[in-house]
Amino acid sequence: MIPTLNLTRFIRQQERKHPHASGELTDLLNSIAFGVKIISQLVATAGFKGLQGYTGTTNVQGESVQILDQESDRTLIELLGSSGHFGMLVSEERDTVVTASEGRESGKYVVAFDPLDGSSNLGSNIPVGTIFAIWKKREQGRPASVEDFMQPGRALVAAGYAIYGAKTAFVYSVGAGVHGFTLDPSIGEFILTEEKIQSPARGRTYSINEGNAGQWSPPISEFVQAMKREDKDLQTPYSARYVGSLVADFDRNLKSGGIFLYPADKKNKSGKLRLLYEAIPLAFIAEQAGGAATDGIRDILDLIPEDIHQRSPLVIGTRHEVEWVRRLSKER
Ligand code: AHM
Ligand code: MG
Numbered sequence: 001m002i003p004t005l006n007l008t009r010f011i012r013q014q015e016r017k018h019p020h021a022s023g024e025l026t027d028l029l030n031s032i033a034f035g036v037k038i039i040s041q042l043v044a045t046a047g048f049k050g051l052q053g054y055t056g057t058t059n060v061q062g063e064s065v066q067i068l069d070q071e072s073d074r075t076l077i078e079l080l081g082s083s084g085h086f087g088m089l090v091s092e093e094r095d096t097v098v099t100a101s102e103g104r105e106s107g108k109y110v111v112a113f114d115p116l117d118g119s120s121n122l123g124s125n126i127p128v129g130t131i132f133a134i135w136k137k138r139e140q141g142r143p144a145s146v147e148d149f150m151q152p153g154r155a156l157v158a159a160g161y162a163i164y165g166a167k168t169a170f171v172y173s174v175g176a177g178v179h180g181f182t183l184d185p186s187i188g189e190f191i192l193t194e195e196k197i198q199s200p201a202r203g204r205t206y207s208i209n210e211g212n213a214g215q216w217s218p219p220i221s222e223f224v225q226a227m228k229r230e231d232k233d234l235q236t237p238y239s240a241r242y243v244g245s246l247v248a249d250f251d252r253n254l255k256s257g258g259i260f261l262y263p264a265d266k267k268n269k270s271g272k273l274r275l276l277y278e279a280i281p282l283a284f285i286a287e288q289a290g291g292a293a294t295d296g297i298r299d300i301l302d303l304i305p306e307d308i309h310q311r312s313p314l315v316i317g318t319r320h321e322v323e324w325v326r327r328l329s330k331e332r
Contacts, residue, residue, distance in 0.1 A: 085109055087137050092113070118246060173284060178196070209262070261316075271312055283316060
């Protein structure tokens with residue numbers, strides 16, 4: 001069978017539905033997709049290209065930077081830079097923002113990304129990924145500022161992620177459904193494989209780092225207990241699945257149903273995951289597919305970031321289970 005719809009054409013088809021579209025968002029998305037293809041190659045060939053291991057530095061989160069983290073970051077910065085459509089970038093790997101180069105300050109959008117999510121798994125051939133979020137500047141006609149990132153996720157114009165696993169997948173939304181693409185390495189193209197992804201109303205799996213159980217708050221402990229208990233009415237027990245790569249856990253739950261939790265705990269008062277380039281973009285995808293995401297109380301998409309590297313508790317996945325956690329949190 002000859003595949004007929006690749007990512008580039010699909011994005012253009014979506015753009016044509018907006019008669020006033022300038023093509024800049026299309027360009028940005030294509031630049032990210034191009035970067036994702038390069039990162040996919042870097043991840044697959046790192047072992048014999050001297051790209052495995054650590055750089056010896058730590059990032060703003062205090063985590064050790066791997067060579068592939070750095071290379072993935074450089075790839076996206078370079079490609080987005082040459083697109084000329086962004087005013088400012090935030091990357092997990094950079095302490096401060098990256099501003100558009102001289103003469104290109106008129107870029108309409110600001111982009112936040114995690115270039116290589118789950119990179120602590122890199123040595124073990126476990127999937128890793130890239131996550132991105134795109135907002136329009138609050139006002140056009142002026143250079144971008146950090147304030148342009150201090151907008152709720154509901155204001156996003158696009159978000160998505162890639163997974164580098166048994167296959168390389170690209171999943172994104174511009175607010176008109178969630179669409180999934182698979183990289184055909186023989187032709188170097190992303191082919192449409194899942195149009196309008198819809199999450200089931202409820203799932204059968206839960207994903208949480210149980211090693212942190214001693215640090216959890218009572219509602220989270222109660223929820224995980226419930227997940228394990230035999231109860232016909234609640235349709236429990238559920239299965240436990242935790243990859244330790246957010247993109248992989250999220251993607252499985254998005255399509256097959258389930259919940260992922262990285263809650264606040266006694267050690268990490270705001271959780272571990274970052275709002276701008278992990279929680280918000282995935283919450284946007286989850287809601288677009290009929291799922292939900294909360295910090296325990298509020299919808300992730302209603303939160304207004306106050307800092308570019310801010311952390312947030314994250315409970316995300318199919319609606320039934322996310323509402324269950326929210327109920328338990330409110331009762332306490
Ligand atoms: P990273 O962006 O530095 O890779 O960290 C985020 C990752 C997520 O992919 C994953 O869900 C989580 O950290 C796992 O954390 P832990 O090892 O504490 O369970
Ligand atoms: Mg990450």
